[in-house]
Amino acid sequence: MTYRQFKRQAKLTQEDFCLEMLAAHREDIKAKKQRTAVKNLELIFQATLKVSNQKGFQAMTMRDLSKASGLSIGALYDYFNGKEALLEMIQGAGRRITRRVMRQAVSGGEAPPEKLASAIRAHLYLSEAMQPWFFFSYMEARHLGKVEKQRAKEGELATERHIAEVIKEGKRQGVFAGVDHLLTAAVIKGMLQDWYLKRWKYAKRRVSVERYADFVVGLAQGYCTGGLGPAGAGEARDE
Amino acid sequence: MTYRQFKRQAKLTQEDFCLEMLAAHREDIKAKKQRTAVKNLELIFQATLKVSNQKGFQAMTMRDLSKASGLSIGALYDYFNGKEALLEMIQGAGRRITRRVMRQAVSGGEAPPEKLASAIRAHLYLSEAMQPWFFFSYMEARHLGKVEKQRAKEGELATERHIAEVIKEGKRQGVFAGVDHLLTAAVIKGMLQDWYLKRWKYAKRRVSVERYADFVVGLAQGYCTGGLGPAGAGEARDE
């Protein structure tokens, strides 16, 4: 699947994102008309990611946000009850969207090598389409409350587990060599993460998301099918 | 080389780090006696990383730092002129140490596969020994001033370039296949970064730095020597 196809099929516009936020916080938001609410949420969302990804969420003041969004400080408080709530609103919405997309990506009945490729591509394309959110989400996870932080970690691990499961299944079927599926999934996750954390680097080098995806898929499939790994050299224990 | 050997040979204690900071800021620091200066710098350094890696450098107040270090706010100002200066002092010292160690790591006259392994191991062992600093350095790079931020990026790219050069040399000598040396170096860098950014994950799974290093070295050498890569499929352009 190409990035173009993916983006058309998945609902990942800024508007979709704000609809997700609105649905989850309908009662708390003062604006009654959906059109108004979504319009302003888009302004807030955009401004938050812009300012926050430059100087950090903590360093972003309500005055900054007011200026960047065009809404007054008072109006902002009609959409969220303080900075912490704003952070959780944005984090939560993105997490739910990510989970939905990743679930769908590995739900098909493909063979392990293709399933592995699908998972890798889905995550890369998703993080390409929502890059500012992914960056934001990683960098600001520290500032979440205890409960929300736990959820963020869970989301993080879920993606990795998806990949590990596919590799494990491939080993069971005999199409993959005896690689360490946990460590392999971990480093693949690291490669996926590099795509959205180091955007500037890849942009400067004119590496497209598709070329990066081809590269990572090739490396992962090659490692899993080829006999590169130190087969049976002891696996990583979870917990 | 094992982690133990590495740690003994390289000077990477907290005291060494603070000596580096002191040397670079000798005039600005009020304390004249070296013993006093280093002792307090250690308190400040330790407290900064501890509080900052929990809640973020921006969120850390001078009061927090005073409490965590045991020094009064007034005393803190005798060692650095405000938070921004403190940030740059810590970032700069770590960067200089990193550069020194990485240079040494690839300076030997080994063959490319071993040189590749040396570079990977050196970076992993270094980031293991100075994990709090590496995490801090990555997470707080945004809060640096323009000049310092540029230097941080440069340091980042320098490590990657070291790796890319080794791969390129290996290709020239015919011991490595026609892999894309820039993309390969980039994903290897991503794997190295995962080690210090996701410490909690690997700690939970009881993965030691040596096992992780063996894994990454195996993967990298396998990929470069084995014919996995899409040979000659067009390389990444720098800039």
Add this chain to the structure above:
DNA sequence: GTCTATATACGGATAGAC
């Protein structure tokens, strides 16, 4: 060399006008 006390400024949040 290190501390306490304080000047000064800035941030989050709210009340109430429009």
Add this chain to the structure above:
DNA sequence: GTCTATCCGTATATAGAC
């Protein structure tokens, strides 16, 4: 629905005592 004006807490940084 949105804005302006303002309260109040807390932050940085400094002055000057010890």
